Amino acid sequence: MTRYALITGASSGLGLALAEALARRGRNLILVARQRETLEPVAIELTQRFGVEVLFRACDLSQPLRLSGFVLELEEGERRIDLLVNCAGQRTYGPFLAHEWADEQDLLEVNILALSRLCHAIGNLMAIQGGGQILNIAGLAGVAPGPWMAAYAASKAYVLSFSEALREELRRTGIKVSVLCPGPVRSSKRPIPRLDASSPSPEEIALYTVRALDKNRALILPGRRNRWLAFAPRLLPRWLTRKLAGRIHRRYCPAGLE
């Protein structure tokens, strides 16, 4: 039976770079994002360049009913998924009270609920198949409370904790779970102008990540500076950590929101 890697958020940024890195290694792919018109050309291009089978599915993961329909398709379908990459993510940046609630809710639906639901559904399919691999994308923001990106940072803290816990639980099922914790990445879709120049490209992070997946790393932390930043909250008192995190996030707030 043909095997596929299913990647959410695969139409841009890190998800696209991971799709390309996996296609380069001969992986067949199922790409997921909201917009069909961006997924289709990506699927065609990856098929032509790497000779792999690339399917795509437009689904808004913030909509529980659409997500349920998609999950049902996966459960009832014939396709075998042996790698799940939960990369789709939404972010709000700025004061929590100033955001529309709908945006915060979408963020929580995608970053937490959809990710967990896909781990549950595809994890169960993998358990029946006797194994597989799951990669969840958290972020450095998840290692400490994140003033000025409060819900985003908290959602990434969930992804980090959830993924590490799942790894332990699934150890004997043959399902390997890893979590990627990148610092800022140059992303064409959600640029942070004052930070972008010094950040690695999605392609650099993707290459590092697929190599770390080969080694079944639990926590994938690209870059020495990020490894230090991820460790720092363990050395500092909590009050100082949140003050410093707030100062850093505020500095990079989109102009007018800080």
Ligand SMILES: NC(=O)c1ccc[n+]([C@@H]2O[C@H](COP(=O)([O-])OP(=O)(O)OC[C@H]3O[C@@H](n4cnc5c(N)ncnc54)[C@H](OP(=O)(O)O)[C@@H]3O)[C@@H](O)[C@H]2O)c1
């Ligand atoms: N960029 C960074 O600096 C950075 C740092 C640390 C962690 N991360 C994490 O890395 C992941 C990718 O970030 P990125 O900046 O590379 O992303 P991006 O360029 O903003 O792309 C996001 C992807 O997710 C899809 N997506 C967004 N909302 C969706 C929804 N409701 N349903 C289905 N698909 C959805 C988008 O496609 P559609 O718009 O077509 O849906 C797109 O393919 C995220 O989880 C992010 O939190 C990013």
